[in-house]
Amino acid sequence: MTRRTLNRLTAVEIQNLRTPGKYADGGGLCLIISANGLKRWSYIYTRHRRRFELGLGTARDVTLAAARAKAAEYREALAADKDPRSVKRSAERRVTFGDYAKEYLELMSPTWRNPKHVQQWVMTVTKYAAPLHKRLLHEITTEDVVRVLRPRWLVTPETADRLRGRIEKILDSAKAMDLRDGDNPARWRGHLDQILPPRRKLGRGHHAALAFDKLPSFMDDLRRRDWGAARALEFVILTAARTKEVVGARWSEFDLGERVWTVPASRMKAGRSHRVPLSAQAISILEQIEPKDGEAPVFTEGRYGKPLSNMAMPMILRRLGKPVTVHGFRSTFRDWAAETTNFPNEVCEMALAHAIQGKSEAAYRRGDLFLKRRGLMEQWGRFCSGAAEQPVVGGLNALAEGLYLIEEERIALHGLLSNARCALCGSGWGDPCRATDDTEIDWPHSHDRRFLRLVEDWALASDSELGNALSSSKAGAQPPKAAILKLEIARRSLSPPAWIEYLAMAV
Incomplete structure (x- = not known):
């Protein structure tokens, strides 16, 4: 009589077997008896030409029926091109999307320098992705993801696409931890782009900026205002810096003798420290404030000298009736440099602390063009103050x-x-x-x-x-x-x- 392919063993046989060895029940399920008489279940399979063995527990703790049910589950996983090991791990840990997303945020958020970015991640994952929270990681399907995205896809397309990208990253991380396998159901290219309509691209408006020929009169008006925020805004314009860099400035960052302000990497968008050459006009502002020692903030507001808020300078512009943004003055500086000076493009871009776009160029350019930026910022300071311009590239009138x-x-x-x-x-x-x-x-x-x-x-x-x-x-x-x-x-x-x-x- 032909021996059965599956279910070869019986409960009575398993109880009576004593000889060490391996006894096949069929379909990859085996009973293994060790030299000391311990009986344990094992599932043996081959995937991508490699042989694997998964332990299912001892025969004392796992019945024959339970072992066969596990083996059947693993055979189904193999048929679907899934690794039984990841199925086993997922089943053992039974980690939900919500629990893993919380672990992911705790792990990754310290590496994100922008607190607003962290808040956006937390809000979108905890609120918008809430329908996925109770789903086990290995059970999340494309249908689950689409159900979360569809209500927002046409109403707030940019938010919906960011949510999709964050779900994709969390599921990719879970796959790397062997908590799921197979394709990522939140992947866009070649997957969700066949289900959801293309996201309508929103044109990003430029920051409203002041024409550079109107800047000297604006600066003259600004200097008449006896407000701490006005001095900060004046300093922002003279240094072409960002709001965050100036608001967080500490006296320890300045070397007034060398006329240099070194902004630490923690406040720079590119994540690397940046030296800012200070013009005579910028130095004059600092001297008016009366320099202090240590970590005292440079620009303060109110009677108690608390650090300036991010909204203080925009409020100055509103009170002056100027429909421009603080960040827009960087554009004013760039337009002035391009249209009225002969300084090379890379010097102007370095003055704005813009990252070098080309990887090859970035690898070879190690300096920060500080000496040339010094001349650029001195000329900018003179322009902002309305002084008669003295050409930098053509020569210095003070010399024969x-x-x-x-x-x-x-x-x-x-x-x-x-x-x-x-x-x-x-x-x-x-x-x-x-x-x-x-x-x-x-x-x-x-x-x-x-x-x-x-x-x-x-x-x-x-x-x-x-x-x-x-x-x-x-x-x-x-x-x-x-x-x-x-x-x-x-x-x-x-x-x-x-x-x-x-x-x-x-x-």
Whole structure:
């Protein structure tokens, strides 16, 4: 008689079996008796040419009928191209979407820098995705997801699409944890795009901005207002910074001697610290406030000096009757830079702390163009104050024409800089200055400042001696020496901001 394919064993046989070995019940279900006489159930299967074995429990705890029911469930999973291991884990943990979503948010929310982004995640997942909360992760289907999305898909399409993307990420995470398998029912391309209509793209309006030719008169009006928020708005405009960066500013971030404001990475949109060169006008605002030490906020409001709120500056614009936004002044700055100056695009973009779009360019550009941005922001400060404009790229009126480097001297200076090495870390010109532990050194201690002292050999020479040396045939025959002499004379003749402009132009 032919032996049955399934259900080969009986309860009586299982009770009487004593010899160690493996006894097949059929369909992958086996009874295994170990050398010490322990009897246990095992389901053995092959998937993608690999052999797996799943333990189902001891024969004392799991009856023959229960073991056969489990084996049948796993055979059905295999037929549907599902891994019985994930089915077993899901069944054991029986994790619902709501419980796992809560764990996911607790794990991921500390990595999101924007509190508003965290609030949006929590709200959409807990409120809009509520119908999924009691569903087990491995049981969620496309129909379940569509039922959640459809009521909002045409009414609030952007919110509905964000909700879909968040459900997709949670289910992807659950799959990585072997709590479900198969395709993601919230996937859009090649899946939900065949069920739901394409989302209507909403045109994003630009932030309302002031035309740059009207800015000097607006700044003059703003300076007459004796409000703390007015000073903050003036500083925002002069530095082309974002609201969050200025509202959270602390005095410890400023080096007024070097005219530098270093915004920490925690407040930057790109997540990396940003050096802002401060113009004379921006320094004047800080000096009016009376600088303090430590972590005291720079811009405050009210009698008790509490930090400025995010809405303080928009309220100033409303009171002045200006239908523009605070963020729009960054656009004003960009339009001014593009239409009235010769500064390269990358310098203007770096001044706005915009991320470098191309991955290849970002990998090779390590500097922050600080010296050139210094000249740009000085010129912007003069424009905002309504002062007569002094061309930066064309030259500095404070210097005689003969003090500008000729091409031969410029080439010689580049040769000097290319061979120069930082005394702190050994890096070359243009490379970030790094400490021994490979952390980047702040600007006040950077080798860039050390390179500015290439001319320190003439520190004790008088102006007339420098002039005589420059006019001598010996200096003229040595372009490197002539270039350095001109740098020293320019440094003595110009204010620090103008000297930085000159140096940026020279190199």
